[in-house]
Amino acid sequence: MPKPIVVIKLGGSALTDKGRIYTPRIPMIHRAASQIALIGKKLSIVLVHGAGSFGHIPVKKYHLEKGLKTHSQLKGLAITKSKLLEWEELLGRILLKHEIPLIPFVASDFLVASKGRIASAELHPIRECLRIGCVPSAGGDIVMDVKEGFSIVSGDQLAVYLAIKFKASRLIFGVDVDGLFDTNPKLSETARLLEKMTCNEASRLVSGATAHTEIDVTGGMAGKIREAVVAARHGIPVHFVNLTKDQRLVKAALGRPVIGSRILSD
Numbered sequence: 001m002p003k004p005i006v007v008i009k010l011g012g013s014a015l016t017d018k019g020r021i022y023t024p025r026i027p028m029i030h031r032a033a034s035q036i037a038l039i040g041k042k043l044s045i046v047l048v049h050g051a052g053s054f055g056h057i058p059v060k061k062y063h064l065e066k067g068l069k070t071h072s073q074l075k076g077l078a079i080t081k082s083k084l085l086e087w088e089e090l091l092g093r094i095l096l097k098h099e100i101p102l103i104p105f106v107a108s109d110f111l112v113a114s115k116g117r118i119a120s121a122e123l124h125p126i127r128e129c130l131r132i133g134c135v136p137s138a139g140g141d142i143v144m145d146v147k148e149g150f151s152i153v154s155g156d157q158l159a160v161y162l163a164i165k166f167k168a169s170r171l172i173f174g175v176d177v178d179g180l181f182d183t184n185p186k187l188s189e190t191a192r193l194l195e196k197m198t199c200n201e202a203s204r205l206v207s208g209a210t211a212h213t214e215i216d217v218t219g220g221m222a223g224k225i226r227e228a229v230v231a232a233r234h235g236i237p238v239h240f241v242n243l244t245k246d247q248r249l250v251k252a253a254l255g256r257p258v259i260g261s262r263i264l265s266d
Contacts, residue, residue, distance in 0.1 A: 003044040004169040005130065006253050008036065009159035011224075012050025012140070014176040014243040015091075021057045022083060024090060028244055032174065033098040035249040036135070040100060043253060044130050046166060047102070047137040048159040054087035055080065055140060059152065064142060067116075068149025077150060081108075081142060088139060101134040107141035107158060116151040118161050130166070138162075156227040164234050171231050172252050173224055174243030179261030180205065180225065193259075198266045199229045228263050238263040 010032055017023040039045060059065050062076025088104050095102045111121035129136040140155035156173070163171040177185050178193055180202070185191035197205070206222045228238045241248040241260035251258035 002131075003042065005044045005046060005166050006039065007046045007048065007159050007163040007166070007168045007171045008039070008249070008253065009155055009171070009173045010047070010049040011173065011175045011243060012052025012055070012155070014174060015049065016052030016054065016087075018053045018056060021053050022086075023053050024087070026094070029091065029094045030098075031246065032243055032249065033095045033100060035247065036095065037098045037100050038250050039253045040135060043169070044133075045135045046126070046130070046162050046168070047135055048155050048162065049091060049137065049139040050155040051084060051087065051140040054083050055142075055152075058083060059142070064150070065152060066148075067145060067151050077142060084139070084141060088137075091137070095135075095137075103129045103134045103136050105129075105136055105138040107138045107153060108143040110138075111143055111153070111158075113143050113145040113148075113151050113153055115147045116145065116153070118153060118157065119146065121161070121165075123162075123165055126162075127166075154223060154227070156224045160227045160231045163231050163236050168236055170237045170239060170253070170255075171228070172239045172241065172249065173228065174249050175221075175224070175240055176242070176244055178242045178245075178259055179240040180221070184221075194261050196262045196264065198264060199232045200266055202229050202232070202263045225263075232263045232265050235265050 015025055015029055058080040064077060092102050092104050112119050126136045141153055142150050143153050145151035180194045181191040182194060183191045202225050206225050232238050239252040239260055239262050241252045241258055248258050
């Protein structure tokens with residue numbers, strides 16, 4: 001019998017230092033990889049990762065966040081895409097050390113956007129990758145856009161899209177805090193962890209989740225919540241757990257009690 005599919009989104013804030021360009025957090029990547037290896041023994045995994053400091057900072061530097069405006073942006077586009085490929089390769093090398101049969105896919109090779117939203121995708125290769133027991137991986141990317149020339153598709157949007165298309169048993173966001181809070185826990189010591197929310201409750205939270213301390217061109221935590229609600233409305237349980245803490249990703253994937261937040265359909 002085929003294993004249930006879980007989509008795991010590894011946050012760029014946990015895996016890289018988003019305040020320093022092209023700076024991976026190697027110990028954090030190994031910690032995530034060790035958990036993914038355990039999950040893969042029980043479940044089929046679709047892995048999605050954020051771009052972190054390999055994407056957000058150069059996108060701002062070369063003014064790519066609003067699409068193609070001038071020919072001068074093309075050099076910056078090429079440089080940023082090259083760095084995103086380096087990031088993909090670095091992740092792949094580390095996951096392979098943990099004996100994870102990772103097959104990397106570049107999002108701009110299999111999908112097209114329209115005004116920053118995924119318009120179409122060729123998912124058959126990913127489906128076949130899952131069928132033979134490998135772990136397909138893709139990340140937030142700059143993709144061709146039929147309206148804007150190119151646009152940014154976040155790892156969060158991609159994770160939700162794939163979770164819906166593959167009818168995932170759950171979608172897990174691995175972040176650098178314990179879950180979703182009533183205010184930014186990086187700025188307030190009194191922030192309260194919200195362990196369970198409906199889609200409507202999570203949507204109301206978005207308006208208060210827009211303050212960040214790092215550069216982020218895809219919406220930060222507010223963007224994650226906004227995308228996560230889409231998956232939850234399709235009946236997919238969504239979990240937010242701290243990727244920097246041992247075994248929390250494993251517990252969430254296997255449906256065990258874990259510190260974190262859940263968004264459930266209304």
